[in-house]
Amino acid sequence: MQKTVAVLGGGIGGLSTCYHLSKSIQVSKVVLLEASGRCGGWVSTTRREDGAVFEHGPRGVRPAGTTGKYILNMLTELGLESEILPVPHHHVASKNRFLYVKGQLHKMPSGLGGVVRTIPPFSSPIMLSVLKEVLVSKGTQEDESVHAFVSRRLGSELADIAIDALCRGVFAGDSRKLSVRSCFPPLYSAEKARGSILLGMLMGYEKRPPVVRSALLQRAQKERWAQWSLRRGMQALPEALEETLRGHERVEVHYNAPVRRLDNTAADSLARNHIYTSYLTVNTVRQDKLFVCSLCFQGFGHLVPSSEDRGLLGVVYDSVPFPEHNRAGEPTTRLTIMMGGSWFEEVFGQPDHVTEQELLDRAAEALKTHLGITDAPLWSKAAVLKNCIPQYHLGHWKRLETMRQYISDASLPLSLAGASYDGVSISDVISSGRQAAERLLGKV
């Protein structure tokens, strides 16, 4: 029997769900209901008249893993191949990431040389902690905070500095609250399967489903891409999906159509039961000549552990991985200063009461102390992104299991997709849309 399916929300997750549903002859109609006047959700790009491109949400996608490979095949289907801006593993933006600790920038250890020597801010070689990790007995808990897991297996210094900062640089979240099982499933699974992260990584810990090796995927593997963006910014992806859907006779896209509630109250509470973090970004662009010699700009950006500054998460050096997004003419340096996250209210108060000047001042202060930048920007823009990244706190897996069991037991005609469930990255969210479509069609 053919189905009519309503998809709630036109973020990248909803668009992906519609895209996959629209390919099936089992579906007679797909109705996308989007609350705002545009699709794309947090994927949002400003394209300025001078040619500069600024990302407000995601700025790069990793092609690694099954979900990362799958999205490359989707780019081909959407005709976006010629738009891709790849950043290979050997690029400085892939090799160099920095930590701002005790008032100084330190390159995060990478490669063999980086892990066998003692490199500040760490007091011993990372390799030592990794080798000792094999001897640590297997944990028995069903879930653990990311910080507790890494402290137990790799030592408190790595947990306090590197992992604390990493959780801020991916989830804008607090490693002491985030769940290792849900935020870093490979670490959790490696310990469960092999008793050690190192052994799990070396010996493997899961079967990976095969992915069609399209010409683009083969190119990405040959050229060793670490991440990619699009020439007109990441927003070109939801735009291409939206265009494809709007050209499809069985798909209707409705804007300014907020869904207020679902008929079944249980389904309603399932769809609303989330924890998020707010954070704010300041994009700036500056004349390049003052900074080209500075070592700190030869990388992706720097992260700030919470012990150093609770409110300032990190700075992305956007013009290094993607110089194609600079304005035409003289070279410029584009930076994004990320603030707030789990510490938003503690540091800045209520998101609705923060003024733009407050944010710009805080960003200017960080650029001065961290990078020695004191001149005024050519252009800057501050934005508060309210409830933008879901926080997978301890026990997230159990809540998901309960929700899914309830949907199944009550035979609810509902499938969950999006960043609130099984991964926040663009690839994870697109993959969640595909899986939601497959569940509705009875394929899994």
Ligand SMILES: Cc1cc2nc3c(=O)[nH]c(=O)nc-3n(C[C@H](O)[C@H](O)[C@H](O)COP(=O)(O)OP(=O)(O)OC[C@H]3O[C@@H](n4cnc5c(N)ncnc54)[C@H](O)[C@@H]3O)c2cc1C
């Ligand atoms: C600042 C930032 C930087 C990021 N950086 C990266 C990165 O570098 N790489 C990466 O891979 N990922 C990154 N991410 C993560 C990724 O962008 C998001 O996880 C992903 O875009 C979320 O997509 P979504 O569809 O699940 O949700 P959303 O983008 O939140 O979309 C939900 C949509 O539903 C609509 N909606 C909400 N309520 C209703 C309702 N009641 N009725 C109808 N419509 C409704 C909203 O208007 C919105 O359009 C970043 C995220 C942020 C915020």
Ligand SMILES: C=Cc1c2[nH]c(c1C)Cc1[nH]c(c(CCC(=O)O)c1C)Cc1[nH]c(c(C)c1CCC(=O)O)Cc1[nH]c(c(C)c1C=C)C2
């Ligand atoms: C400082 C805050 C943030 C920066 N980026 C994000 C925040 C909150 C959001 C974000 N960044 C990444 C993802 C996707 C995760 C994925 O699985 O692909 C999200 C939601 C990518 C990412 N950024 C950093 C890392 C280590 C990763 C994971 C993937 C990878 O290894 O590339 C580090 C990082 N993020 C920011 C900075 C300044 C920084 C490091 C210097 C900004």
